Amino acid sequence: MKTLLTNLSGRKVATLVGDLLETISLWSTGKGRGPVGADALLETVEALLSRRGEASGVMLARLVLDAYEDASAEEKTLFLRTLCESFGADETALAAAIEAFHVAPSPQAAARLNAASEPRRREVLRRLNLAPEGTPALVRMREDVLARLREEPGLKPLDDDFAQVFASWFNRGFLTLRPIDWHTPAAVLEKIIRYEAVHVIEGWDDLRSRLAPPDRRCFAFFHPGLPDEPLIFVEVALTRAIPDAIAPLLVLARDPIAAEEATTAVFYSISNTQKGLAGVSFGNFLIKQVVEDLRHALPNLTTFVTLSPVPGFAKWLAKERADAASTHLGASERTALDRLDDPEWHRDPAACEAIRPALLAAAARYFLVARVDGRLPDPVGRFHLGNGARLERLDFLGDRSPQGLAQSHGLMVNYLYVLEDIERNHEEFVERSVVTASSEVRKRLPREAVAKV
Amino acid sequence: MKTLLTNLSGRKVATLVGDLLETISLWSTGKGRGPVGADALLETVEALLSRRGEASGVMLARLVLDAYEDASAEEKTLFLRTLCESFGADETALAAAIEAFHVAPSPQAAARLNAASEPRRREVLRRLNLAPEGTPALVRMREDVLARLREEPGLKPLDDDFAQVFASWFNRGFLTLRPIDWHTPAAVLEKIIRYEAVHVIEGWDDLRSRLAPPDRRCFAFFHPGLPDEPLIFVEVALTRAIPDAIAPLLVLARDPIAAEEATTAVFYSISNTQKGLAGVSFGNFLIKQVVEDLRHALPNLTTFVTLSPVPGFAKWLAKERADAASTHLGASERTALDRLDDPEWHRDPAACEAIRPALLAAAARYFLVARVDGRLPDPVGRFHLGNGARLERLDFLGDRSPQGLAQSHGLMVNYLYVLEDIERNHEEFVERSVVTASSEVRKRLPREAVAKV
Amino acid sequence: MKTLLTNLSGRKVATLVGDLLETISLWSTGKGRGPVGADALLETVEALLSRRGEASGVMLARLVLDAYEDASAEEKTLFLRTLCESFGADETALAAAIEAFHVAPSPQAAARLNAASEPRRREVLRRLNLAPEGTPALVRMREDVLARLREEPGLKPLDDDFAQVFASWFNRGFLTLRPIDWHTPAAVLEKIIRYEAVHVIEGWDDLRSRLAPPDRRCFAFFHPGLPDEPLIFVEVALTRAIPDAIAPLLVLARDPIAAEEATTAVFYSISNTQKGLAGVSFGNFLIKQVVEDLRHALPNLTTFVTLSPVPGFAKWLAKERADAASTHLGASERTALDRLDDPEWHRDPAACEAIRPALLAAAARYFLVARVDGRLPDPVGRFHLGNGARLERLDFLGDRSPQGLAQSHGLMVNYLYVLEDIERNHEEFVERSVVTASSEVRKRLPREAVAKV
Amino acid sequence: MKTLLTNLSGRKVATLVGDLLETISLWSTGKGRGPVGADALLETVEALLSRRGEASGVMLARLVLDAYEDASAEEKTLFLRTLCESFGADETALAAAIEAFHVAPSPQAAARLNAASEPRRREVLRRLNLAPEGTPALVRMREDVLARLREEPGLKPLDDDFAQVFASWFNRGFLTLRPIDWHTPAAVLEKIIRYEAVHVIEGWDDLRSRLAPPDRRCFAFFHPGLPDEPLIFVEVALTRAIPDAIAPLLVLARDPIAAEEATTAVFYSISNTQKGLAGVSFGNFLIKQVVEDLRHALPNLTTFVTLSPVPGFAKWLAKERADAASTHLGASERTALDRLDDPEWHRDPAACEAIRPALLAAAARYFLVARVDGRLPDPVGRFHLGNGARLERLDFLGDRSPQGLAQSHGLMVNYLYVLEDIERNHEEFVERSVVTASSEVRKRLPREAVAKV
DSSP, rough: OHHHHHSHHHHHHHHHHHHHHHHHHHHHHHTTTTTTHHHHHHHHHHHHHHHHHHHHHHHHHHHHHHHHHHHHHHHHHHHHHHHHHHOHHHHHHHOOOOOHHHOOHHHHHHHHHHHHOOOOHHHHHHHTTTTTTTTHHHHHHHHHHHHHHOOOGGGGHHHHHHHHHHHHOOOOOGGEEEETTTTTTTTHHHHHHHHHSSSOOSSSSHHHHHHHSTEEEEEEEEEESEEEETEEEEEEEEEOOOOSSSSHHHHHSOOOOOGGGGEEEEEEEEEEOOOGTOOOOOOOHHHHHHHHHHHOOOTTTTTTEEEEETTTTHHHHHHHEEEEEESSSHHHHHHHHHHHGGGGGOHHHHHHHHHHHHHHHHHHHHTTTOTTTOOOOOOHHHHHHHHTTTEEEEEEESSHHHHHHHHHHTEEEEEEEEGGGHHHHHHHHHHHHOOOBOHHTTSSSSSSHHHHH | OHHHHHHOOOOHHHHHHHHHHHHHHHHHHTTTHHHHHHHHHHHHEEEHEEEEHHHHHHHHHHHHHHHHHHHHHHHHHHHHHHHHSSSSSOOOOOOHHHHHHHHHHOOHHHHHHHHHOOOOOHHHHHHHTTTTTTHHHHHHHHHHHHHHHTOOGGGGHHHHHHHHHHHHHHOOOGGGEEEEETTSBHHHHHHHHHHSSSSSOOHHHHHHHSSSSTTEEEEEEOOOTTOOOOOOEEEEEESOOOSSSSSHOOOSSSOOOOOOGGGEEEEOOOOOGGGTTOOOOHHHHHHHHHHHHHHHHHHOOOOOOEEOOOTTTTHHHHHHOOOTSSSOOOOHHHHHGGGGGSSSSOOOOHHHHHHHHHHHHHHHHHHHHBBBBBBBBBBHHHHHHTTEEEEEEEESOOOOOHHHHHTTOOOOOEEOOOOGHHHHHHHHHHHHHHOOOOOOHHSSHHHHHHHHH | OHHHHSSHHHHHHHHHHTTTHHHHHHHHHTTTTTTTHHHHHHHHHHHHSSSSHHHHHHHHHHHHHHHHHHHHHHHHHHHHHHHHHHHOOOHHHHHHHHHHHHHHHOHHHHHHHHHSOOHHHHHHHHHHTTTTTTTHHHHHHHHHHHHHTTGGGGGHHHHHHHHHHHHTTTTTGEEEEEEOOTTTTTHHHHHHHHOOOOOOOOOHHHHHHHHHHTEEEEEEEETTSSSOOOSSEEEEEEEOOOSSSSSHHHOOOOOOOOGGOOOEEEEEEEEEGGGTTOOOOHHHHHHHHHHHHHHOOOOTTTTTEEEEETTHHHHHHHHHOTTOSSSSOOOHHHHHHHHSSSSTTTGGGHHHHHHHHHHHHHHHHHHHTBTTTTTTTTHHHEEEEETTTTEEEEEETTTTTTHHHHHHTTOEEEEEOOOHHHHHHHHHHHHHHHHHHOOOHHSOOOOHHHHOO | HHHHHHHSSSSHHHHHHHHHHHHHHHHTTTTTTHHHHHHHHHHHHHHHHHHHHHHHHHHHHHHHHHHHHHHOOOHHHHHHHHHHHHOOOOOHHHHHHHHHHSSSSHHHHHHHHHHSSSHHHHHHHHHHTTTOOOOOOOEEEEHHHHHTTOOOOOGHHHHHHHHHHHHHHHHHOOEEEOOOOOOOBBHHHHHHHHHOOOOOOOSSHHHHHHHSSSEEEEEEEOOSSSOOOEEEEEHHHHHOOOSSSSSHHHOOOOOOGGGGGGOOOOOEEEEEOOGGGTTTOOOOHHHHHHHHHHHOOTTTTEEEOOOEEEETTTHHHHHHOOTTTTTSSSSSHHHHGGGGTTTTTTGHHHHHHHHHHHHHHHHHHHTTTTTTTTSSSSSSHHHHHHHOOOEEEEEEEOOHHHHHHHHHTTTTTEEEOOOOGHHHHHHHHHHHOOOOHHHHHHHSHHHHHHHHH
């Protein structure tokens, strides 16, 4: 607040914004909490929506966002609650619009109804964006809303407004794909380290090994309103074959190959970064764009494939094993899978050989047959298959890290992207819940299970 | 279309998009006009809104925009009409939402009503923006709508949708202010020449004289979706005093002053460029931002002022002179103003001296007293005064060009921007229709008129 | 000077640079011309070379360059003359170094001799370059030297020093090749218009037609010390065949082809821009680099060829025709060539047909046989053939412009660049004065002439 | 080599470069070492200097540099030795030039002598720079020369040539000052970590703490021929007072101040990065430029000062203490300084208090009086005082790190840069070996010592 007030020429502004500033200031310094704070809030935001907002919108938006940024957690909750409750649709106007539609329904009357039913919160969000650095501040505010949603379910309508406004602003047409490499500013790179959600980046040396070698690529979507923030990024390894394990890809000391020698682009990690943009989906667009761009830049690439975790598998398998009536596991498989209970099984070659066929058969059923609440129980699978990829291969012990063993007994999978088949695969998956898979994967299914697919 | 089809791998796409493409193609080549064309349109756009749109949205959006771009004027009209008529709100859903609100009005029910009443056209526009170069294509499409509006008033709802969607996308928070100077790419500069709407730029030498000298500046707003298109720009002269005529500012061979010596920044031209963005206002933000930036860069600048045309004055004055009952003109003024009927009056010093006081008195009344349909009859005046500027000076024969003489008998005015007074001036003007003016301007009013102000 | 003095904090500087400044100032204001001026010059430049120059080199260099820039033409002459005469090698040191070499010749003694014999002017030039904007100022100073050389042949040693220093600084390794297109800043483009030396650019529309269409390219070398100055540039047309006339390439309203459809890159104009860099050659490197880059960017390009003027041809031919004893022209050819004396011959198809074989035969002899002072009399030919190109085709009436008719009776030629043959062709031309030419060109030679080649 | 050969179209090149390539290849693969290798070298480099070099200089330079890069250490030594020995001045031409000068001494004859005495090595270096990436390759080659100089003193003439050529190329006028901050590409930042020579950077977090906070700055000089290589950089802290210890500046967790609040810019580390550019001095220019730029950007800054180590102090002091006859130490001081022999003295407040006055008195004499071989024994002192700074303060225990204690018993000093005094201070120091110091420092001298200064 101080910066702001000294930037403006104090006296005049005081006159301008009047008592408003004073009360905000009280509120934000915590001296006048409770009803006073709420009142001040109402007044400032009302000012922003009013004619005053036309003349001084940028300044008022800054006032509100700065005060919010400086506020305590409780004050923020209060702000959000009030915003949610007091800036809904204008009820009188809404009643009138409904009445008018009843009397004479028409496209025009529907449009009027639409305008009257829009909660005023949305215009508040749009006007707050007038401030410099408004967009990042609003994304953080949405994070605050999401973090409170469980305890304050009443904030749901506000969250819906954020989602609706962000979906319009973060339209794919406004995103730019930028390569991330060792020439990228450190300010962006440290965010790649921080946000990597699949295979943790252990520091700058690890990062360098993922960006600098000639057979590594990384791409991110950026939005002009958040210039230093990658919204989502994907890490790619260029290889000569589809890999069946993650560790060799992440080894620091490798002999890289020349990019021109690669035939296969492996998407081995894809991470969203902005919690505040939850529900605005980018991943679908990102992968397809990267496939197109790589295909153009490196014509030798013919295969575009992921190396993906299977985060829901161990949990699902545990449930099936616990359920004696489960039809997904045969008796001999159950016996073999019992050896998984030895935490050291993966170090014992004999155990591995015994477990492998049973685990892969179970995995095939997990992907192709099992449905929980009518859907594939694996979120990563839903993402790639929903994007139109096909399930290409099951990689036994592809991930021997503690996390990999815990979530999927080490199982990884490859999803294959063939641009020409994407729409058909997507259609099959979304419309009929059918997973397109390679014959190699399908063969893992016992005969009776195949019949069901 | 050809480019598109050869870019995609023909066979598969044919399967994908199926009959659709065929019908679009028929339609776009004009072989299958009428109902067929409309059907194909409906189908493609429906596909874009459907699940298929999720998987192949970028491609479908390109199909639609490319087909539209290649279409004839009549086909475009047909497309726009169909889009307007067939993609309104879902009537069943709307009826249900109204019913639900009746039964149990609540914020949730209002939100559902809002969603149900949104015309599907808006989502069509948002999805079309997925295509590369989608935003410029949509801005051109809006231009087409506006050009047809008089003959096809039924397109109004579609125009409203464009306005609503663009207002969200072109939020000031996403605009960047960039200086335009002699180091700007020629591809942008030629648009400055083309779009300059106030004082025509006669070619590259004229342009250079407005950009290159140390006492000239130009700034434009850009949007990331239209990277080479200035949306609005303002031309600025740095001077040692408030100028009272335009010609000396535009002379090609001047002795420029050093920027540091200037005390006054003169906004002598401001032009919108994108017809398709009509109704999305930028000018207000542009001027205030430029004032802030210049003040920071050149601390010696203390005065920020326009040199503006008065486009409505001659027409208003003619009407008052024709109306014997007009209270705005006294008898002696009428006599003096009769000399305006000699087209060469401005070359005759004696005539000028006779006309000057009468014309300035009339001008003072035009700005301070006269109202047509309750508002100031001057559009440029409404813009600057609505932005919170004050009327600083009336410049007799400030513009001796044929256009200047025709529209305002050569009158120009200076509007003064004082950041600290902007909100109060705006309030006065918008709320009470009172124009804040300097005492010099106010003195031009006869005593009895002052009383009315 | 004023700017400089107010930038520095006056009092102290006066102390610093002492009387020096005063005398410079006298000199540069013209009050103390003659011996005083020369003395002041000597002192300032001596200061720059001295220890004082170590501490304040940047400032002293600015003083000298600013004073020079502001000086009158006579003062500049005086400055250059003094610089040339008074800053030669230190004679005492040189004598000692010679003596030492006599006594004991060794590499070390040779090195000492080299150091002692370097004129101090070169270090002056290097130190002047410490000033901001020093390089362009020095390039302009060299222009001044060149312009005076005929009248002041005594400046030759100074010119040699410039040439030597510039050859080191403008080493090809420090040049960057940049495309020039319609997105290039206007400040650079106006220099393209100004410097185009072969086919005049008639203004911005003409420029646009050479840069913006998809089948046009332009490239320039830039040096970091002259950031806005293209040093040399080449204009390229992408075509489907080797063109035989210039007019169709320069037509404003053409239907351009897609770059990917072109098989041939035509270098139709190459221009040096900096007179002050005379003798530092870039053209050789430019063409080869552009050939490499285009070949990489557009793999369909297989032919790299010029369309070039023949500026020495008409003059040579006139001399041969006037010389009855010339062996280059046969009797029937002389008769045919007499028709050239009708200035309208090129509009008369019959005359053209009669002249064509004789003119082409003469042209073949001009290139392949005729030598003046032991060398090919055509400067453009010497440039391209010396670069290792081969003479591919003679284009009768390729340039019907008045200039084209005057300098070569309309003749143009194509030089072909085949990277693999460049070294051999160069060797042949430079070592043995043999022009490599296509068989089509060679066939134009009468049998007896062939024998001589 | 392989890359190169496949890049060129094999067959033709073989013809072109002929046997040359073969022998180089033999040489570089080590199969034909000894006389063959040397011969091949001679031939290639001769080719580069010859007419062949005009046509194919870029390619030949690449051949040489690539072969050199791939060579073993012994081969490199051989290459450098041969280059040094076989490419001196042309002896016949030199003899003739000397003779001519004897007969008729003149500026022209001196110039001819200069040209004839230039070792051909220099032209070799200039031609090698034609290759892409030639400059960094040559800087590395000079590093190799320097590393061999002790064992191969015969390489000195070659080293001199490098120094001479680099001094011309790396003229300050071609350097650009660029800020280094947290937005700088990681590829550059990792070099800052690697090259920091004064206060080791412990990794990326440490680096961040020196670049990202608002009260930290870093600047480097770059040369266009080495685009990713900072040549020299300086780290700056913005503070409210002249600091007297380094540790608080380097603490990771600090509360930074706003840049606008700072009055003092502290240069606490300056590091050269390119060993291969030894002898080309940048530091002088860097500091002065940074002072100018900071003064412009942050007008509140009034003091520009270093916080510097005193690397020669402990060694000098040990010698004086060991020398009973030394006049620099009084008896009581000797007693006090004996406590330095306890390695833990700096943790004992009483010892510190006892040592302080004696150590500071000794330090004052070290800087102001003591001279070794006629000069100040401290290299950092020579650098800053030679630049024209003044010795502002002695900081007792300013550096408690092991290195600081070892080299200077923890002493640090501040050198103050006052632009206006720089030339005078420089003059005093260089001409008369007088160190300009503050009265505070001078007061540390015992009366009798003062008399000597």
